[in-house]
Amino acid sequence: MTESFPRLYARTRRFTLGVPRNFTIAPDGDRVLFLRTRSGTDPVTCLWELDVRTGAERLVADPASLGVDEEDLPPEERARRERAREAAGGVVAYATDTAATTAAFALSGSLYVTDVAAGTTRRLETPGPVVDPRPSPDGRYVAYVSGGALYAQDIATGERHELAAPESETVSYGLAEFIAAEEMERMRGYWWSPSGDAIVAARVDEAPVARWWIADPAAPERPAVEQRYPAAGTANAVVELFVLGLSGSRVAVPFEQEYLVNAGWHGDEVWLVTLSRDQRTMRLLTADPTTGATTLVREDVDEAWVDIVTGVPAWLSDGRLVWTADIDGGRRLLIGDEPVTPPTLQVRSIADVDGDTVLFRASGGDPAEIHLWLWANGSITPLTSSPGVYAGRRAGGTTVVSGQTLDREGVSVTVRSPDSRSTPIPSLAERPGLDLRVSLIRTGERDLSTAVLLPSWHEPGSARLPVLMDPYGGPHAQRVLAANNMFLTSQWFAEQGFAVVVADGRGTPGRGPAFERAVLHDLAGPVLEDQVAALHGAARQYPDDLDLDRVGIRGWSFGGFLAALAVLRRPDVFHAAVAGAPVTDWRLYDTCYTERYLGHPEQDPVPYERSSLLADAAKLERPLMIIHGLADDNVVAAHTLRLSTALLAAGRPHTVLPLSGVTHMTPQEVVAENLLLLQVDFLKRALGVTAS
DSSP states (O other), X not given: OOXXXXXXXXXXXXXXXXXXXXXXXXXXXXXXXXXXXXSSSOOEEEEEEEETTTOOEEEEEXXXXXXOOSOOOOHHHHHHHHHHTOOOEESOOOEEOTTSOEEEEEETTEEEEEETTTTEEEEEOOSSOOEEEEEOTTSSEEEEXXXXXXXXXXXXXXXXXXXXOOSSTTEEESOOOHHHHHHSOOOOOEEEOTTSSEEEEEEEEOTTSOEEEEOOTTOTTSOOEEEEOOBTTSOOOEEEEEEEEXXXXXXXXXXXXXXXXXXXXXXXXXXXXXXXXXXXXXXXXXXXXXXXXXXXXXXXXXXXXXXXXXXOSEEOTTSOEEEEEEETTEEEEEETTEEOSOTTSEXXXXXXXXXXXXXXXXXXXXXXXXXXXXXXXXXXXXXXXXXXXXXXXXXXTEEEEEEEOSSSXXXXXXXEOTTSOEEEOOOOOOOOOOOOOXXXXXXXXXXXXEEEXXXXXXXXXXXXXXXXXXXXXXXXXXXXXXOGGGGHHHHHHHHTTOEEEEEEXXXXXXXXHHHXXXXXXXXXXXXXXXXXXXXXXXXXXXXXXEEEEEEEEEEXXXXXXXXXXXXXXXXXXXXXXXXXXXXXXXXXXXXXXXXXXXXXXXXXXXXXXXXXXXXXXXXXXXXXXXXXXXXXXSSOTHHHHHHHHHHHHTTOOOEEEEETTOOTTOOOHHHHHHHHHHHHHHHHHHHTOOOO
């Protein structure tokens, strides 16, 4: 019997299982290491190697052959996976030495090291469960965090060096704090020196951070889990940086600003990027590892905020800095201090620097497309051209290109060698089995990126369908991309009898700094206005297919906030909403994200009041379903409970669906499947949609 889409969607972890990912290219470009599960329904990830010259694949490390079937994760690794939105199991992360001949990874808290050439893997004894193991550049040692302490262990002899031990239960070395992992895309907290004799590591003390408690009311016999959560306006963790020598030396690298964005090594120097609490000033510093003395290399200032861009800083082989900056209305690639891309090309990230060649991702005239570009010898060249969304890695002249398009299911991965040969790395992902009927259009006076999806069985112009808005709508994320996988759930909802509209409004990336900064001090007004504008603009282009008298809206996280906001403030437009894990009071969300857009609540509470849902509770006159995982440690369940309390006090009927034991990701298969079914049932009843 054919599985339903909701069941398959859940079992395949949103069709991500079986997709090649996490690529490491050997320095000579002849080999590529990557992760992939054995099939589109197998959740256990294995480590593989591709021989670029022959195209042959080889299984390097398989958790099943190591006798690791059920995962028993230490709390630090479970938290890391939640921050990384990691839905699979097995070898979900690995690191290698410079030559990519030694790989290290953790399984169920145990440390494993693989000799890539021999294909042999062995378990190393450690003082306790390990997190984030990383070999030294020469492959002699492997570093890891265990119990908050940072170790370096000789792979051959097993001799351990305890480089730093926590001074209290709130201190850890070598781990990314909550804010770094959740909001700054920094998933690590230590970095090997090129010589392999020292590590620069973050020391994190969470003592100043407020303690919250995440309990499961469905299991009262279990104790509540303590969570250090830095809500807007409250104290962050104290982060310091130290150079720790394998000889036992310890040198502090002081910095003044609130946030450590990233760190690493450039030759014999340490570099670090820091950000002020108000995020208007970013600094790039270098430091002498023997004294800790720092030198300011660059300072960027913005009246709103300075964006964190992944992949920088980097350096060319001649020592010139690779950086990005917002100049003349565009996010531009800088070589040294010189912009080398036009303002019309919005740089998204730096993928790699290979000698004097820079591989980067950028959007041109259409923000729905993200292409790969090369900068070399003073000029830029597009590496991809077919409409789609692409990512890549590059080393030794070899480039791995991973891409999605609208006209092809799934992810396509190709390895391009310096002699122009292309070798595919097959994806083993399941096929969704949907007939995607999506049109990408531009709507409204702001020319908003909008997608319209109609049922595959619908004859255009034959009937007006009830409309379902399906946005995210918040900063730093897009839903309207030229990628098939972005619209799978939207198409399934369309098959249930809806015309689905997805729109990216102000605050979303790809349109330039000014478009993103339009939400400064107001996360409610502009994003809601743009959803209304996109809806009306789509209706003008599809006048015989969209019924504006029956409009629902659904979303998760920021999208959940936007869905609830829509029925509270614009019931004349939106007639029902499903709000999943919504932020309802921005004072309850974290410092780095929230203060970037709304400022510090003690200094100016007005933006928080303007963007809160709680004061609007009495306005509810439309059906509203709120869904929340009770184990959510990102958008905690208190958001939903406080909104529900306010709605009850105002005498406004609403539906709350609490999910016991579920986090922000809803990874559980049955939960993920039934969530889709319950949402569509609620929306059909609320909007009067008959079965198709």
